[in-house]
Amino acid sequence: MRFWYWIVCVLTLFWINGQANNNIVNNSTQPLAYVLPIEGIIGPATSDYIEKSLTQAENQRAALVIISLDTPGGLDTAMRMIIKRILAATIPVVAYVAPSGARAASAGTYILYASHIAAMAPGTNLGAATPVKLTSLSDPNEGSSESTDNSNTNMPVDAHKAKMVNDAVAYIQSLAKLRNRNIVWAEQAVRTAASLPAEQALREGVVDLLADNLEDLLQNIDGRVVNLPHKKSHTLRTAGLNYKILKPDWGIGLLMAIGNPTIAYILLLLGIYGLIYEFANPGALLPGTTGAIFLLLAFYALQMLPVDYAGLAFVILGLILMIAETFLPSFGALGIGGIIAFIFGSLILIDTSQGVPGISLSLVISLAIVSVILILTISGLALKSQRRPIVSGAEELSNALGTVINNWDSNEGVVRIRGELWSAKADVPLKHNQTVKVIGRTGLILSVTPEIDSKI
Secondary structure: OHHHHHHHHHHHHHHHHHHHHHOOOOOOOOOOEEEEEEEOOEOHHHHHHHHHHHHHHHHOOOOEEEEEEEEOOEOHHHHHHHHHHHHHOOOOEEEEEOOOOOEEEOHHHHHHHHOOEEEEOOOOEEEOOOOHHHOOEOOOOOOOHHHHOOOOOOOEOOHHHHHHHHHHHHHHHHHHHHHOOOHHHHHHHHHOOOEEEHHHHHHOOOOOEEOOOHHHHHHHOOOOEEEEHHHEEEEOOOOOOOEEEOOOOHHHHHHHHHOOHHHHHHHHHHHHHHHHHHHHOOOOOHHHHHHHHHHHHHHHHHHHOOEOHHHHHHHHHHHHHHHHHHHOOOOOHHHHHHHHHHHHHHHOOEOHHHOOOOOOHHHHHHHHHHHHHHHHHHHHHHHHHHOOOOOOOHHHHOOOEEEEEOOOOOOEEEEEEOOEEEEEEOOOOOOOOEEEEEEEEEOOEEEEEEEEEEEO
């Protein structure tokens, strides 16, 4: 009980801290700039974080919101929800790719195009906005001379891909037109996965300015005019403006972490391992409890991600076959089949066509090897526990040796076995301290027989 008491106390403190950080009312006369950092893969938790933070900024009459981007991309649905919220914002939204070394790839490029002001730090890049499964484009040199026709260059090889590419192109072009940014390059970013460094992006009109840091950014955008909803023009007054970094609370932070396909995949495996160990060793409790928690977190993460359920079935089938190999030796047939199913299922587990990166082959192979080792270890422990000698119950007394207490006048008396006194019977009278062996038991009465030529 004391353990769970402390767990509840710690979680309560985390919740209070998150509320304190995210519900501070700005009592100063000068409005603040709110900074919303987006790091890593963009998923449903990220869109929820942006939605809540923008609403909070609007309610507290913030001067503007700065979305600090460092992302490889993410889910198309989550990206579109973020963009819808930016377009509906009643305060200016600045997208800022920072710090140096950061990137706004794929979904990050769309968000950059949708914002009122697009800025980058030196040493950053953007682009590669083609949906992940659509990067396999037709070879312009393949076939006859018709391949040199510009209309066929860089077009997807089938109608389904063409629809997705054209939809993405139309979407980013509409954002470019709305914000008066480079439309031609926007199309190239989708069709050919083009990328640009910060300096070139500024020269080509993809972004509005470069800024070394947040202070430099606020200084440089001072006096710029942006268009808010309902065609309202708004002049930015940001010189010397204070800013507040509004980080995700612990709940959204947790969802962002497990929303990473690799983390969700590892949680899934840890959960399965925990349950396997619990089933193999009933009563251990800790492996089963933690395994169930990991499995629930994994399922929650997977329902946020574009999961191929055939891949999930292959992963589970592979683990079952590898376990079966340890109990039903098949000269490697089940084990090899399990490893193949596990690797294949892992590679197709995430549907990468929606912009989420899949699970790397090196990680899958590494975890496959670890899975084989763990399953063999767990199964070995289970088999070893089954083969241990019995240490309790009626069977444990079979063939046990003991000594007779006092001389028996009849065929019944008392014997001492492993420090315990038992009523016993034998076919012949026995003498004090004579060694006997248990040959049976009826209720609480033992059947014994004398050990030949042995006395204690």
